[in-house]
Amino acid sequence: MDISSQEIEAIVRKVIAGINPATNVTPDIPAIKSPKYTGDNGVFERVEEAVEAAWKAQRDWVTNYKVEDRHRIVEAIRRCGRDHVEEWSHLIVEETQMGRYEDKVEKHLAVINKTPGPECLTTEAISGDAGLMIEEYAPFGVIGSITPTTNPTETMIHNTISMISGGNSIVFNVHPRAKRVCAECLQALHKAIVDAGGPANLITMLREPTMDTVDMLTSNPKVRLMTGTGGMGMVNALLRSGKKCIGAGAGNPPVIVDETADVELAARKIYEGASFDNNILCFAEKEVFVVSPNYEGFIHNIQKQGAYLLNNSQVEALVKICLEPNKNQSGYEVNKKWVGKNAALILAQIGVQVEDSCRLAVCEVPADHPFVLVEQMMPVLPIVRCSTFEEAMEKAVIAEQGNRHTSSIFSKDVDHMTRFARLIETTIYVKNSCTKAGVGIGGEGHCTMTIAGPTGEGITNAKSFCRRRRCMLAEGGLRII
Template identity: 30%
Template structure:
């Protein structure tokens, strides 16, 4: 019941997404997240290593500040409240101005449930009047121990600049590669399902399709059969101007909108029942606006000669926008799948809708609506954030060895061999190259 009226409130207030899918996201946060964390040990003794005589003890961080976006407002509020409470923390929410009412309502629902279960009054709070000054003041408040930031790049950067520990997320823009061995019908179904879920507002949703050249015609035919509309070159230009801004950002009015709304805005005609718009592109970057992140029902489309070219193009797209976030592949060739482990992302999703796999709904990843992007995107974690990220771990360590006297002279003097140092540096650089190549 709460899942439905909160979803309706979110759609009515933000004008983003699909009511039925927001209900599913609310239930995902309330059920999937809960089932994943309910038996998780977070406070007190977590682990005892009898051999090493080390005891690990979990302790709450304190008060969490939860920054909530307008794209997934109620589900993210429920999720952040659960992981914070499970870690023994209180949480105060800073809503997006365009979703303030529904975020406050979700916070109130979870607060009432928490108090009923025995939590203290005030364990969950929320700003009722949202201004930049109020959000900034909350970020810098002495009682805030850690910031859990989900939102636009500016807000995430502000969180990291507040002088507090913070978990932020980077932009999406996930490429998805359909390799020649893939089950084409299933791959296309998964991609359209992932992109159209809540009209594409999940940051892990598919943004560009990379198709292996030998199966291009079959993929295009299957896309059309499953409700995709292939844009002409002229239509790509019109949709680009409607959906994207000159600087590569999205037109906020078309975030989370269906193809018909986008087509009307762009001044093009599409068939009834169209589920997603496909934009064939010949490049990426400023001259190709649709190569950037699109939190709506539009997908860029590229043809590549082989998996090696797919690797190179995926890296270019991710470096353009979305480094550290998510990449998806549809393939039956495990050797090729494993080649993509080296891509600059935190999640490589295989044979699954990217949006749903990234948040842990269709994969074994931790169910989460805060997806870290690692140092590749300036984030402090590459994980799907869980209660374990919101605790401090103390270690009680007993003496197990006698002291060993250090040598009286530990200085190497003039015995340093420059050739050996050069060789060590070369080996390290080669290792880094293997990690980041392809």
């Protein structure tokens, strides 16, 4: 049964009054103060207020709630997410102008249903002649979480389930281009937590997120851990902060289709993955290296799936639309105006009219083409012909640029699969399916939208956001043998 601060105070006063019935004088009892910072269902104007409220909530969370309470409240979050999934998917497309509604629904359902809760926080024990040792997963405390515009509420839901399952509270600094939908999502999740009996302000966010608020969040001494999902510039900035950091950085995932591959399967799965949510996912297929014996068959089959094959002049025209010179004038960077836009809309800019059912444009280019080396995050997929499997591996490693994020291969040769895995060293490695299967979207295993490649936590879950603590009972205590 939940009892408010006011009810507790009234009970205490009655008890003390009853101790001295002769005078029936109620002593002067200091009032039990409500939290100073209440916010707007978790949404705050100032960093200090958001952190302070989250800090108080986290102390309450670990002091007064059991693990079974965490299970109950996580289930309330899942129910809330399912109730709002269509609404939030529409709002993301409307606010960010990126991606596809139906794919965002699928992403939401994956993180809602397949992000592990407290059940993954297993205790490890060793019993021996020298005593009993247990190691458990303990919270860091307040976590600062920076979320992207590409998966705004999906990341918020995943991080909320994972982080509070580990006993933490969270202050979100969301991407400014998704602040409205994130505020609606956080307020709904906040209400679900409170309605299920959890503490207010276990999750908070800044109403007006900026880079300044990121710096203030990072420097606040009550924030014990920082997490960031986005580009490597952001991740590197967090790493320089001096705090423990979990960073999910950039990708540019290459795919190899070798000479033994089932080209029909490869074309179908690559089309599905590279066009999913207009390719804004960091783990989506970004370039394909096809070994020569299967090259023509692959081109034919991916067109059968619905891809539009660009000719050389159209490729040149599209480079001028989708890319722009970088600041050093030494190469290209993506034109953010076209990130996550539908293929039909992008193609219309160069005079190509296709139905919206065409979800992907493909082009035949050399391995040093900017479409191969620049992570576009739009449904334009470069395809490179390679003479041998060894050449495909070499060029794929160059294209991946050491991000060690995601890669995949279509092959029936186990030796090829093994060699490429060892060479590419990516956090996610998928064989004979689209790369989204590697994060549990159409594949086995739990789901995440925080893929911590740079800092090594990988496919994050509640364990990732916890400290390992050891407790030792010496002299053979509790042993029965």
